[in-house]
Amino acid sequence: MPNDPSPLQFWFDFASTYSYVAALRVEDACAARGVPLVYKPFLLGPIFSELLGIKDSPFNTQPVRGRYMWRDLERLCAKYRLPWRKPSVFPRNSVLAARAALGRDGAFVRAVFRANFAEDRDIADPGVMAALGGDVAPSPEVKAALRANVDEARRLGLFGAPCFVAGGEIFFGQDRLEDAIEWACGNAPLSRSKE
Amino acid sequence: MPNDPSPLQFWFDFASTYSYVAALRVEDACAARGVPLVYKPFLLGPIFSELLGIKDSPFNTQPVRGRYMWRDLERLCAKYRLPWRKPSVFPRNSVLAARAALGRDGAFVRAVFRANFAEDRDIADPGVMAALGGDVAPSPEVKAALRANVDEARRLGLFGAPCFVAGGEIFFGQDRLEDAIEWACGNAPLSRSKE
Numbered sequence: 540m541p542n543d544p545s546p547l548q549f550w551f552d553f554a555s556t557y558s559y560v561a562a563l564r565v566e567d568a569c570a571a572r573g574v575p576l577v578y579k580p581f582l583l584g585p586i587f588s589e590l591l592g593i594k595d596s597p598f599n600t601q602p603v604r605g606r607y608m609w610r611d612l613e614r615l616c617a618k619y620r621l622p623w624r625k626p627s628v629f630p631r632n633s634v635l636a637a638r639a640a641l642g643r644d645g646a647f648v649r650a651v652f653r654a655n656f657a658e659d660r661d662i663a664d665p666g667v668m669a670a671l672g673g674d675v676a677p678s679p680e681v682k683a684a685l686r687a688n689v690d691e692a693r694r695l696g697l698f699g700a701p702c703f704v705a706g707g708e709i710f711f712g713q714d715r716l717e718d719a720i721e722w723a724c725g726n727a728p729l730s731r732s733k734e
Numbered sequence: 735m736p737n738d739p740s741p742l743q744f745w746f747d748f749a750s751t752y753s754y755v756a757a758l759r760v761e762d763a764c765a766a767r768g769v770p771l772v773y774k775p776f777l778l779g780p781i782f783s784e785l786l787g788i789k790d791s792p793f794n795t796q797p798v799r800g801r802y803m804w805r806d807l808e809r810l811c812a813k814y815r816l817p818w819r820k821p822s823v824f825p826r827n828s829v830l831a832a833r834a835a836l837g838r839d840g841a842f843v844r845a846v847f848r849a850n851f852a853e854d855r856d857i858a859d860p861g862v863m864a865a866l867g868g869d870v871a872p873s874p875e876v877k878a879a880l881r882a883n884v885d886e887a888r889r890l891g892l893f894g895a896p897c898f899v900a901g902g903e904i905f906f907g908q909d910r911l912e913d914a915i916e917w918a919c920g921n922a923p924l925s926r927s928k929e
Contacts, residue, residue, distance in 0.1 A: 590796060601785060603893045607904060617923035618913070698798045709802060714909045718813070728812035
């Protein structure tokens with residue numbers, strides 16, 4: 540008899556364009572297969588800083604990658620019928636949004652992502668976050684919880700976003716959502732061989 | 735009436751692990767949809783050198799990415815039922831193989847990729863290449879043709895491998911093969927809107 544699906548952790552940064560596409564797809568995709576979904580906001584900033592020695596997005600420091608990414612986002616949003624407006628500032632500081640998202644549901648996560656990538660609103664602005672229903676006066680506990688997520692991401696070996704983690708396996712990139720779900724369901728060849 | 739599919743260019747480096755997965759999938763995938771396939775061997779070395787200032791694979795210079803990639807390759811080869819043996823040397827120098835592949839067919843391309851990633855043979859060794867049926871005494875014209883491919887890759891804005899180019903659009907990564915084929919067939923939303 541098949542086991543219940545493993546939970547799928549969705550690791551994302553509100554500044555990340557490919558995280559936006561994933562965020563608008565992940566909940567329906569998990570629900571369709573009965574996979575429990577866990578939202579894990581984190582920050583790429585400290586990870587890129589340690590790994591690449593940069594204080595910016597690689598899509599800015601490597602313009603050839605940036606040009607590809609912006610075109611790819613248009614195509615992906617058309618493919619998945621998602622709203623899209625290229626943000627006038629990239630990347631936006633996502634610390635306030637990530638703190639506000641801790642313990643919140645998918646509807647809040649999607650609203651913040653849409654603000655950044657469909658409405659070109661500044662998610663680093665406390666007024667914008669408050670209008671979205673976010674807590675803009677995070678407690679020390681909330682700040683510590685976000686730091687703990689970043690530490691956990693580092694321990695897991697995450698080096699970008701989005702990532703999906705299911706059954707101890709990492710899948711990097713929004714285009715691997717389906718592979719992660721198959722893994723969570725025990726339908727991938729190597730996941731089956733573990734049983 | 736729908737137009738004929740556009741040709742799909744498959745840009746690959748014989749040293750690239752994800753190019754291996756793509757190389758073993760691309761011909762069947764194109765044939766199934768009537769998409770003409772054009773093999774475009776090139777070299778990532780000069781591109782990484784210019785773009786990233788490194789003389790090695792990013793999977794070696796960033797071990798956290800390398801650990802992910804090696805596990806991901808196991809999973810992908812299991813998913814697509816491809817043979818896989820982690821090569822004892824990575825990346826292998828692919829200049830000899832890339833020159834030998836110019837003007838050759840998919841069977842030769844796949845044989846060289848299998849030698850590197852399923853049989854752990856040194857494709858930089860002229861004896862190995864000769865045994866695979868490759869010309870190991872390239873003419874000045876052949877050398878120039880490979881340089882021209884690298885120049886074209888640079889002009890296109892390719893920054894990694896594999897890439898698929900169809901109808902003027904670039905798709906980076908073996909996991910985007912299906913998207914590239916839809917584009918070549920005019921079935922992607924933005925490709926339709928061009929008509």
